[in-house]
Amino acid sequence: MRSDRSSPAPLALKIAAAAGLLFLHLPILLIFVYAFTTEEKSYQWPPPGFTTQWFAVTWSRPDVWQALWLSVKVAAISTAIAIILGTLCAAAVSRTKFFGREAISLLVILPIALPGIITGISLRSAFSLMEIPFSTWTIVLGHATFCVVVVYNNAVARFRRTSGSMIEASMDLGADGFQTFRYVVLPNIGTALLAGGMLAFALSFDEVIVTTFTAGQQQTLPIWMLEELVRPRQRPVTNVVAMVVVLVTALPILLAYYLTRDGDQVAGAGK
């Protein structure tokens, strides 16, 4: 059997691919079942009964709301910084060739390529050396650093597809640099920036390794979850929070996919 486009896939391949995809998705689906379980002291399977009461319990928990608010705040600020820095960097790298260009793309990717714990501990030791107290901004400092790469990846891919002759045409027709940016460049890269921004938001919203080093006593939602994971106290509330997090992070990813589906790789190089 040849593996060309017209012949059907071998059965073994179909089974292996399907099994792999099930392996990826079943554990996440399981969380949806656990969010409704009546059991609150253990992770018993099958659940003895189903209830929706935990949603109300979770809703009335101030600590969950506080953690959520801090996470959203940090993710929003980090995303804004990452969009500005990532776009500038992508524009510079894609429109000109200059000495050290490769080094710059490496520098942007480095915070993601090196294990998060390294970013975390270096920031923490830098904060303690410079005696900076922990605050929302110390978290943002870490998050924005590794969010730049996501925006950068998306913007670079789009800049490559945007032809330079459009910019030249705009300038020839008398628009100045700012007008060209506003009327020609921005509409072209807009969706890529939006997609990159949403992925950056999802990345920051979910980040825990760097955050444990830069948050001090503050709790973002992932830190709240981590504490529940290490010392489970409120299993049902954790189940509900986990389910909501799955649903909330799925939305930006689906949106980012629809915004960039014609040709771009949406951060194909991973987080």
Added chain:
Amino acid sequence: MSLDAALPAAQPASAILPRRGGTAGALSDVLWRNPRSLLMLMLAPPLLWLGIVYLGSLFALLLQSFFSIDEFSGMIDRQFTLKTYGELLLPSNLDIILRTVTMAALVTLASAVIAFPIAYYAARYARGTWKALFYLGIMLPLWSSYLVKVYAWKLILAKEGILNWLFTKLHLTWLLDAWLALPTVGGNSLSVSATGTFIVFVYVWLPFMILPVQAALERVPVSLTEASSDLGASPGQTFRNVIFPLALPGIVAGSIFTFSLTLGDYIIPQIIGTSRLFIGQAVYAHQGTAGNIPLAAAFTVVPVVIMGFYLWGAKRLGAFDAL
């Protein structure tokens, strides 16, 4: 300034446009004439940020790895010394490094084996809607919350959880018990065994392997496999001699992620696993309660050096073109 105002409507035909008015126009002219300064202007903010915030702290950390800690007072001695690096060679610390690297290698290998069929099917058979579904089917787990994924496995591997229930239903509990009785990989239950750590690592990093492999496979031209079979190769031979070598850079690219992410993770082995430490946990423990920042810093240099060599090897195999 509106677009019309900038157009020299009444101007006679001329190749050279007049100077633009206003500060914005003048600035725009200057930047157009000096592409270098525009480049500098664009590069300065991201470079300053990454240079100061990121590289600055990295160097601060590196610097501290050459300090040492006074064993009696617990104070950090700011004298240049290699003593801290010497401590890495203690059997207990070497053990941690070796355990982490072995785990990273095994996780990488397993991810490659599981990822390949998915990537292969997605790249060469899935079409239209199926292709989009495959893509989202890989992207959604990749981007869904890391902690939620670990939490899901805590539910699955718990003693009262679904996996034990499944083994009981299939009357295979003896098999699980026999596996858990083994040294090194076993433990009291799956959630406190090295096997459990391994499964969760593979699960969490798997999508990072699928995407580059799929990208590499998609670039293999169909004509090559057709030529191979026209020339008399069996499907197996075509796979071994044509498809696999061309997919290898993709696998190496994916392995960069699975390897590096496993090396630096400290949350998964802390939540699901034995009490034996991994590099990440050692770093966390030394910088936290122990306050031994120099040793923690020296420990973080280990994955950096390993990844340095790894990336160098990967570049030689052409992995970066597959990213």
